[in-house]
Amino acid sequence: MDFAWNSEQQAFRQSVREFLDNNLPDNWEALAHGPGSEAQTSFSREFCGKLAAAGLLIPHWPAAWGGRDADPWTAFILAEEMWMAGEPRGGQYMNVNWIGPTLMKYGSPDQQQTYIPPMANGQTLWCQGFSEPESGSDLASLRTRADRDGDNYKINGQKIWTSYASDADTCFLLARTSPGKGGISIFLIPMDSAGITVRQIPSIIGEGDIHEVFFDDVTVPETARLGEEGQAWEIIRTVLSLERVGIPRFALASRMLQRAVSLLKKAGRYQHSAIEQSARANAACEAARLYSYSIIDQRSKGIEPGPEASAGRFATVNCERLVSEFVVEHVPEALAGEQPMLLAHHQRGIVAGIASGAAEIQLNLIATELLQLPREPR
């Protein structure tokens, strides 16, 4: 057991920090507010282009696709530093983490040539069309249909909560080609296809984040399908395993906790229950951090993380919750708009237990797979 970073890892982290120092504009914190806003999206395109040029967008991708085969630690250190800075990559983090690698594994040569280079250059934005009004945690019940129509498919249905949909170039869509879990297929759909309507959903979590996406007789060729008909569930499992650690949320939460305490100290308000609550939140951030590191450690040794990944996700939910609650109680001016970065963190933090899989579903998995409790009756 050893908790030290090696010199290569330290140097890499330092190089990412220097890149951020040199490339984030002075007004970045005001811009970071609203992860899917037009202002941030256009900034992210420029920023990701620069990251790509500096070799810092996809270091963990295979050399054949423009990466340098870096190990999982490199990818995670990069993700930590980006998220800690307020995620200047915007929605492109999805390309880097899982959409690109999924296409490398399952895409046809045409799909790979079309979609991977723009991701590697930081020039394209995707959205993830999974959730539907009637299918959230129970994703396998989704109803959006893709019906065969000669050499084409006709897609009809509705997606919801789709992040980045209004600016995305392409949608990674799940649609039903036949009944049951084994009847779901994946389609890669240009968002400017005829029949797609995107509506932004006003929300408490910032401008431009979540959307409804309607598909009315959207016609796509068979070549838009990723993998075989009915292969979605298998592919999704791979995708989710790439995403299992999730976003290194603890990194920003921990930084914002430091900032909140610093504001309190300056104002002479760091006292009484604030001291104990800051300790509790700090311990939760560090617990989440070590969980994530232990999972990356496994992955770097070629072990696919099991239910501990769910435990790590839940620890992260705890830390986001405690930091958010700390700020609301002790630095209320942040939510009144006086501290844009604390406000932006609040808006991101409150979805930690819902976005990319609800916390209670993680608890179900932990109970069954980690604790080995008898299963719930179905």
Added chain:
Amino acid sequence: MDFALNDDQLAVASELDKLAARFDTSPVDFHGFALVSNELDQQLEENGFFELASMDDMGPIAAALATERLARQPYTAEIALSMLLRPMLDINLPRPFAVIENGRPGRFVASAKTLIIIDGDAIGITHPAAAHVEALPDSLYAYPMGRLIGSPDIKPLPAEQAATVRTWLRVACAAEMAGLIKAAIDATVEHLSVRKQFGRPLGTFQALRHRMAECTVLAGGVRNLAFKAAWSGDAGDAALACFHAQDSATRVIYDVHQMSGAMGMTLEMDLHLWTYRMKALLSELGGRGGQSTAVAESCFAEA
């Protein structure tokens, strides 16, 4: 960064497993609180386990692993302080160790050869004579409790050494708590898996499954933070680990008792061995308030 045990640590873990196996069930007729084994103590002593932290290829992390592992046994002895504090002070100090915090009763005080005396901000050390201490046989805590009755000569420790003592007491508390929490969860999971009500095992009810899952997430956090603190010896890491241990245990104790029903109230299930050891640790080093102050000083110093 590497969470796997190295070969030396694996060897210690396997030796400990072998040793611990002899102390892994309470006697059938045991209906008491403090289940202590002098034989366990002697075995650990004879096999050099109390020196792990000062051994070159082992270090404090091996001592923390051993402390966590041994805390999962129903039989106990004065282990944590001897493993994690003594080597940091002076490996030649006589053991058992115990702490008197602001005049309160403490664990293993009646048998201690070295007593750490915490009095507000001051920390001193003494070697009490038999007349200076007495046992408290009516204690509910599942450790032998004792108190100081005389006034032995106390040697004050310089500030730097006092800080070292606080840090390693915190690491010891977190490592021991990690083992206790794990044992309490294991016992409860077993109960939930076999006890049936409404025609099905209790463990199939989601209201209980989720609470147990939350407890186990906390348990993993306590464990990692304790090991990290043992590895770094940093005052901030130790304070965070100890805070998280005491905070998590507060919740776990309630949940495991609640889910064990009346059976958990008996002296037969052994649940009290874990929960009333945890309860003894909850107040140490000022409890959560004390750890918070330390976190504020160490982790938010630059905020």
